[in-house]
Amino acid sequence: MSNNAVENFEPKILVFACNWCTYAGADLAGTSRLQYPPNVRVLRVPCSCRVNPQFVLRAFQRGIDGVLVAGCHPGDCHYTTGNYYTRRRFLLITRMMDYMGIDSRRFHTRWISGAEGPKFQQVVTEMINEVKAIGPNDKFRDDAKIEVKAVETNE
Amino acid sequence: MSNIQNEMRAVAKELLESGKATVVLGWEKGTMPYDSTPVMIRSAADVDKLIWDEYCLQNLSTYLIDFINTEDKVAIFAKGCDTRAYNRLVHDRRINPKNSIVIGVPCSGMKNPKVAAKTPEGAEVPMANACKECRYPNPVACDQKIGSDVTPWCTAKDFSDVEAIEAMDADAKAAFWKEQYSKCIRCYACRNICPACNCTNCIFDQSASGWCSKDVNASENQFYGVTRAFHVAGRCIECGQCEAVCPSDIPIMLMNKKFIKDIDTLFGNYEAGLVTEGTTPLNSYQVADPEEFM
Known part of the structure; x- marks a missing residue:
């Protein structure tokens, strides 16, 4: 891949946002007019523990360059204990991704509350910059299923 | 004998x-x-x-x-x-x-x-x-x-093979697993033999759900491999039947053992299949679990 392609690379970041905290946090970032790059796609889920690790793998297969799973801080879960399960699950799956050769900078789990609009902005911006620096995800991809390639390489 | x-x-x-x-x-x-x-x-x-x-x-x-x-x-x-x-x-x-x-x-x-x-x-x-x-x-x-007890020849879990993979760099790991799972023919023998894979309806038999597929390619096969390993995480009893029946000689236990190793280090030693009551590591939690996501 040429340097030019990496320079022009705009990553696609998928954010699984918990309805009760992170989605409200993202909303707060918006109503507070906090700026962040437009590379994120926010997908609202009822609880961070709704996010099956398969969803994350699927995203990487289909050409997403980075995934953020975000939910309420431990102890604040709307369903009392959901995020404790998320924590166990994603502690394991983060390590498994690394074991499979997916750069661990592409996949993050964060606790972002409804009051943490600035944190949402910060986490997302940092992640986009990081993924931009390491380039498009070429691991785990199911290219047969990706109709439009993200980057033109042969110019 | x-x-x-x-x-x-x-x-x-x-x-x-x-x-x-x-x-x-x-x-x-x-x-x-x-x-x-x-x-x-x-x-x-x-x-x-x-x-x-x-x-x-x-x-x-x-x-x-x-x-x-x-x-x-x-x-x-x-x-x-x-x-x-x-x-x-x-x-x-x-x-x-x-x-x-x-x-x-x-x-x-x-x-x-x-x-x-x-x-x-x-x-x-x-x-x-x-x-x-x-x-x-x-x-x-x-x-x-029947017969009399034998003396176990191993006393501790051996993760040396898992550690060998962990020590590789990301590209080498990805290449290794891609090569292994390119061999998979999706016969599901590993799933069928596995005592922990005992669901009445396996998700991989429900391809209409849209987020798992029966396509046979390296990406889908790895998706299958990781998912299966995750589904038996904390429940795998390390009998190695999956690997023994695999017609393509994929080192499936390397996946399962990775989860066993991480569960042991993160949530405390756990031995699956010794009891028939109580919780397993992934259907329980501790408030004091390691916190990496702040």
Whole structure:
């Protein structure tokens, strides 16, 4: 891949946002007019523990360059204990991704509350910059299923 | 060996004649010297089919699932790993312990039939991979026992092979797994043999759900591999049957052992298949679990 392609690379970041905290946090970032790059796609889920690790793998297969799973801080879960399960699950799956050769900078789990609009902005911006620096995800991809390639390489 | 075999036949005969069991699950000699295949015996006249040798590798506990809707009383012969598998199935409420009789057989390690198939007759055949690392050669729970206990040859879990992969760089890891899973033909033998993979409806049989597919390519196969490993995380009893039945020789236990290793380091040592009640690491939590996501 040429340097030019990496320079022009705009990553696609998928954010699984918990309805009760992170989605409200993202909303707060918006109503507070906090700026962040437009590379994120926010997908609202009822609880961070709704996010099956398969969803994350699927995203990487289909050409997403980075995934953020975000939910309420431990102890604040709307369903009392959901995020404790998320924590166990994603502690394991983060390590498994690394074991499979997916750069661990592409996949993050964060606790972002409804009051943490600035944190949402910060986490997302940092992640986009990081993924931009390491380039498009070429691991785990199911290219047969990706109709439009993200980057033109042969110019 | 032959003493145990004679005892097995005697026990099977007694159980069938007295009516305490209507079916006995054991092993019989297959077509090749390195084949010992499962056998289902319903009549006392057939008990001489039963054998016990160094190739009785296959775990019979998973067959008990086939009897959950029958009136049968099933007696099964079980090695150490098989009794852990049995506990796993009881724990998952997939079999009714009241309808089964477990006859424990201490095992001193089975030989690797895949290697035996390629070894000239008479030459030494190594132990099966999972048996080399076995810590529970003796039945952990059984209704009656044949033979005397053996001394376990391993006392601690061996993660050296997992650590070897962990030490590689990201590109090498990705290349390694891509190569391994390019060989997968999606026969689902690993799933079918696995005592922890005991769902009535496997998600991989529901391709219409849209987020898992039956496509056979490296990406989908890895997706299958990781997902299966994750589904048995905290429940895998390390019998290594998945790897033993894999026609493509994919090192599936490397995946399962990675999860076992991480569960041990993150949430405390856990031994699956020793109890039939209580929680497993992934359906429970501790408020004080490691926090990396702040």
